[in-house]
Amino acid sequence: EVQLVESGGGLEQPGRSLRLSCTTSGFTLGDFALNWVRQAPGKGLEWVGLIRSKTYGGTTEYAASVKGRFSISRDDSKNIAYLEMNSLQTEDTAVYYCTRAYCPGDCNYPGNDWGQGTLVTVSS
Amino acid sequence: QAVLTQPSSLSASPGASASLTCTLRSGLNVGNYRIYWYQQKPGSPPQYLLRYSSDSDKQQGSGVPSRFSGSKDASANAGILLISGLQFEDEADYYCMIWHISGWVFGGGTKLTVL
Secondary structure, three states, X not given: OOEEEEEOOEEEXXXXXEEEXXXXXXXXXXXXXXXXXXXXXXXXXXXXXXXXOHHHOOOEEEOOOOOOOEEEEEEOOOOEEEEEEOOOOHHHOEEEEEEEEOOOOOOOOEEEEEOOOEEEEEOO | OOOEEOOOEEEEOXXXXXXXXXXXXXXOOHHHOOEXXXXXXXXXXXXXXXXXXXXXXXXXXXXXXXXXXXXXXHHHOEEEEEEOOOOHHHOXXXXXXXXXXXXXXXXXXXXXXXX
């Protein structure tokens, strides 16, 4: 069974940093791209960024709203992906989901495999 | 102006059809994009429904009923999610998405009420 579990969320002050983890099981993480998507309370979905599989360079892309502040990485040997969030702003308050690409390889769009999300609250 | 615009809400009756639109910003041509659709029910993460670019380039998500289908309206510069034979369980938020420049962009979502 494919599973993704986010962790590391919580309350943090503006300007501080937080690292989220996405622990995966039930599939070979190295074969897939991973996206991070967030959802502010009562709001819609916002794509945060993605990391491609190493076969396709392991490169990353980010939304303009987080570029330069957030960083995505992966450790395929541990089946974990990370979202490093720096210079947090109150607008970053949201539930953060990690989601596996629908198909392996050069396929980046989120499919049906999402974690349950972890809440990040940025407030002084 | 947002890249993708969706009506905030839509209501329809059980058994009827619902057409959810996703309008691309002026300057973007819907003919150049694959439109992806997701369904999100309260308290749950989104689920992938389908992708539509043309009748020869489309994909139904795994296990997604055929009463969910995609199309485009070039005159409106919009992608369309058509849900036929509406059921109460279809009540949810629906999001469209495209790959734009160097990342994914979601529409603001449409809350579909079945009543």
